[in-house]
Amino acid sequence: xxxxxxxxxxxxxxxxxxxxxxxxxxxxxxxxxxxxxxxxxxxxxxxxxxxxxxxxxxxxxxxxxxxxxxxxxxxxxxxxxxxxxxxxxxxxxxxxxxxxxxxxxxxxxxxxxxxxxxxxxxxxxxxxxxxxxxxxxxxxxxxxxxxxxxxxxxxxxxxxxxxxxxxxxxxxxxxxxxxxxxxxxxxxxxxxxxxxxxxxxxxxxxxxxxxxxxxxxxxxxxxxxxxxxxxxxxxxxxxxxxxxxxxxxxxxxxxxxxxxxxxxxxxxxxxxxxxxxxxxxxxxxxxxxxxxxxxxxxxxxxxxxxxxxxxxxxxxxxxxxxxxxxxxxxxxxxxxxxxxxxxxxxxxxxxxxxxxxxxxxxxxxxxxxxxxxxxxxxxxxxxxxxxxxxxxxxxxxxxxxxxxxxxxxxxxxxxxxxxxxxxxxxxxxxxxxxxxxxxxxxxxxxxxxxxxxxxxxxxxxxxxxxxxxxxxxxxxxxxxxxxxxxxxxxxxxxxxxxxxxxxxxxxxxxxxxxxxxxxxxxxxxxxxxxxxxxxxxxxxxxxxxxxxxxxxxxxxxxxxxxxxxxxxxxxxxxxxx
Numbered sequence: 001x002x003x004x005x006x007x008x009x010x011x012x013x014x015x016x017x018x019x020x021x022x023x024x025x026x027x028x029x030x031x032x033x034x035x036x037x038x039x040x041x042x043x044x045x046x047x048x049x050x051x052x053x054x055x056x057x058x059x060x061x062x063x064x065x066x067x068x069x070x071x072x073x074x075x076x077x078x079x080x081x082x083x084x085x086x087x088x089x090x091x092x093x094x095x096x097x098x099x100x101x102x103x104x105x106x107x108x109x110x111x112x113x114x115x116x117x118x119x120x121x122x123x124x125x126x127x128x129x130x131x132x133x134x135x136x137x138x139x140x141x142x143x144x145x146x147x148x149x150x151x152x153x154x155x156x157x158x159x160x161x162x163x164x165x166x167x168x169x170x171x172x173x174x175x176x177x178x179x180x181x182x183x184x185x186x187x188x189x190x191x192x193x194x195x196x197x198x199x200x201x202x203x204x205x206x207x208x209x210x211x212x213x214x215x216x217x218x219x220x221x222x223x224x225x226x227x228x229x230x231x232x233x234x235x236x237x238x239x240x241x242x243x244x245x246x247x248x249x250x251x252x253x254x255x256x257x258x259x260x261x262x263x264x265x266x267x268x269x270x271x272x273x274x275x276x277x278x279x280x281x282x283x284x285x286x287x288x289x290x291x292x293x294x295x296x297x298x299x300x301x302x303x304x305x306x307x308x309x310x311x312x313x314x315x316x317x318x319x320x321x322x323x324x325x326x327x328x329x330x331x332x333x334x335x336x337x338x339x340x341x342x343x344x345x346x347x348x349x350x351x352x353x354x355x356x357x358x359x360x361x362x363x364x365x366x367x368x369x370x371x372x373x374x375x376x377x378x379x380x381x382x383x384x385x386x387x388x389x390x391x392x393x394x395x396x397x398x399x400x401x402x403x404x405x406x407x408x409x410x411x412x413x414x415x416x417x418x419x420x421x422x423x424x425x426x427x428x429x430x431x432x433x434x435x436x437x438x439x440x441x442x443x444x445x446x447x448x449x450x451x452x453x454x455x456x457x458x459x460x461x462x463x464x465x466x467x468x469x470x471x472x473x474x475x476x477x478x479x480x481x482x483x484x485x486x487x488x489x490x491x492x493x494x495x496x497x498x499x500x501x502x503x504x505x506x507x508x509x510x511x512x513x514x515x516x517x518x519x520x521x522x523x524x525x526x527x528x529x530x531x532x533x534x535x536x537x538x539x540x541x542x543x544x545x546x547x548x549x550x551x552x553x554x555x556x557x558x559x560x561x562x563x564x565x566x567x568x569x570x571x572x573x574x575x576x577x
Contacts (some may be wrong), residue, residue: 008504011128011141012151014059019333019497019507022058022126023342025119026333026508027104027298029160030055030062032152045070045559048552052102052160057333057509058126062157067150069095070560073125073139075567077117090117096560100553103164104297104334108270109444112294115270119338159332161212162300163268163445168210168328169435170264170304170449171202173426175349177454177462184470197382200426200434202451205304206325210447212332213301213511215493230491235259235518236326238310251313255518256323258308258471259486263402263462263494265421266449267428268334270297275441283439289390292432295442298334299428301400301496301511302449305329308465308485330447331494331511339506343498345397348423348455352393353383387437388430395422400453400496402462406481407489414477419462421496423455488517 010022020026032049046067047053053066068074074095078087093114098106107115127136140146172178175192178201182191195201214231236259239251271294275284287295304324311323383389398421405413426434428448436442452462461467467475468484475483486492491514497507 008123009128010058010126011136012058012061012126014504017505018059019495019505019509020057020059021504021506022123023504024335024339024506025056025058025122025126026335026339027065027107028055028057028062028162028333029053029103030064030152031158031160032062033156033158044555045563047100047556048549051549051553054099054101054104054107055157056122057154060154061151062154063122064150064152065095065099067146068122068125068140069099070563071143071146073137074099074118074121077114077121079113079117090114094560094564096563097557100556100560102160102553103445104162104268105164105445108163108268108297109272111271115297115336116338119336159212159214161210161330162332162334163447165207165210165447166443166445168205168207168447168449169202170205170324170451171200171426171431172196172451173200173424173431174451174453174462175425176423176456176460177452177466180454180461180466184465197425198384199388200431202431202435202448203319205328205449207447209325210328210330211513213329213509213513215510215512231329231513232516233305233327233329233513234516235488236307236310236322237518237520238307238322239313240309241313244312253521255520256307256310257485259515260306260308260464261402261486261492261494262304262306262452263400263417263419263454264302264304264450264452265299265398265400265496266302266330266447267299268297268444269295269432269442269446269448270444271295273441273443274436274439275443284436284441286387286439287433287436287442288387289392289429289433292429292436293392295432296337296428297444298336299340299508300334301331301494301508303329303492303494303511303513304449304452305513306463306465327513328449329511329513331496331508333509335506335508340396340398340498342500342503343397343506344394345422347393347395347425347427349381349425352389352425353381384430388433390427390430393427393430395424395427396498397422397500398496398498400462401494403493404475404477404483404486405491405493406477406479406483406487412478413493414479416467416475416477417459417462419453419455419460421450421453423453423460424450486515488515490515 008022014021029052031052034049053064055062055064057063065074077090077093079090090113093110121137124135124137125140129136178196179191182193211231235255237253237255240254240257241247241251242249273284274287305327307323307326311320314321314323400419400421401415402417403413403415405411428450431448432442435448454460454462454466458467464475464483464485471484477483491512494511495508497505499505
C-alpha cells in the first residue's frame, strides 16, 4: 500500500519547478561541509557532518535521515498508511543503523513494504495539512533544534554514490535506438538482429567505473551548472582501427576521437536476494514478473560515456569492452517507483505481440524506417515467451533532456535532445526477469541500465552517434559552434522529470560531466585533474582526519545498535504483558 498524493502541500517551501516536491521523496547519500564554529566532535550517537549518511530531498534542502532516525521519528513504522486504522508494525528494520551507513544498501536490502513505510512516514512528517485522508505528523515541524541540524541547503551538500554497486548490467532496450544503430552499421533491411524482439539484450559493465554526478540541480529543474559543481570525465585512449576499409592494416594506439554520451535511465535492485542457500553450488531462483516488480528500489539518470571509434574496432564478436568501461555517470537521488506510479503510461510500442493499436501500424523513424507493423494495422512482432509476457506492460512518462555546453562554463548551453522513458520496448521489470532467468542472483545495490533511449524524431535521438548520423551531419549549437562528437571541455548535462496536473513535479536532479583531454601513454602526471589543496599544520592531517571519521562512524553504529536493541526489548515486554 502506498500513499498517492495529489497537490499535496508541505510546510517546507518548495518551488513549483523544484525536482523534489513532497510527491517525490527520493533517497540518496550525502555529506556536509563543516562550517567555522561547528563543534569539532559530534556527540557519540551522531555522525560528524563530513561523514556520508542517508538522506532525502525536499525543495531546496537535503534532509538527514540519520538524524531523524536517531531522534526516534522513524520508529514504529507500519505497513499501512499513517492515517489508516489497520496497521501492522514493521519488524526487523533498524533505522538508526540503516541510515547511518555511507550507502543505501542496508535500506535497499529490505523488502518493499519497508521502503513504502519509510517513504510514507517522511511524507507524513513533511505534510502541512491533511490531504487525501493523510494526517500530518508535526513532530519534525515543531522541533526547531532538530530542523536546524537536519536540513541542509542542496547548494552546500556533497553528493556520493547512493549505493555500493555489486554488479552493473547495461541493456539495449529502446527499439528506436537499436534500429538507428542497425541501419548505420548493417543497413535498413537488417537493422534489428533476429534475437532483439525476443528478449532484452544486455552486457555486463564495470561497477568500478560508475561515478556520481556531483551536480544535482539545486536550483530547481535548471541546467546551468558551473565547473565548481561539475564532474570530470577523462577522454579515453585505446586501440583505433587504422583503415576501416582494410582491416588487415590493424590498429594504432591513441586518444578516442569519437567520444559520445548515451542518455539512459538505470534502476537499483533491492530486496532479499533470489539466491537459494550459499554460493557453493546452489543456484539462484528465477524471478517472476510479480517478484521482479517488488525488487526495483528506484531509478537514476545515467550517462553511459562511449568511445565510438574504439567500440567499432573491438565490439565484434563479444560486444563493447574498453569503449565503455572507462566511465559511467549517474545522478545521485534515487527516485522510487512509488513516486513514479502516477505517471504510468504505455510504451511507444503500444503492446508486444498480437495486434498493434498504434495508428499506422508502426513507428516511422525520421530516417524512413518502420520499426513495427506492416502498415495495415497488423503487428508482425513476436509475442514474448510466457516468462516475459507482462499483463501490466508499460513504462513511465518521464521527460528526458540532454544539453551541451561547449568548452567553458561561460558558454551557452544548448539542448540537443528531448526524449522520454516511454521509448522503451523492453521494460525494467522484463529486464530484471530476463537477467534472473538462468538463476543469476540479483542482489541489493545491483545496477541495471536501460540502454540509450531514443524516440522516432531526430530531436529525440539519445546519442551523438545518432544526432550526427555517424558523423555525416553537424549539430549546430546556440553560440554558433558545431559538433559531430564531443570535444575536450564540452559538458553534457542530462535531466529528467515528470509533470502532471494535480501532482507535484518529480525529478531526478542533474546527471552531468565535462570532458577532459586524454592522458596518453606514457602517462603524464601533469595532465591530471588539479585538486584543491588546503594548508596543513601537520604532514599527516588527512590520515588523522580519515581515522577520526572512521572512529566516529563506529561509535555511532555502536550507539545505534544499543538503541535498536532497547526497542526490541520493549517490544518483547509488550508481547509478554
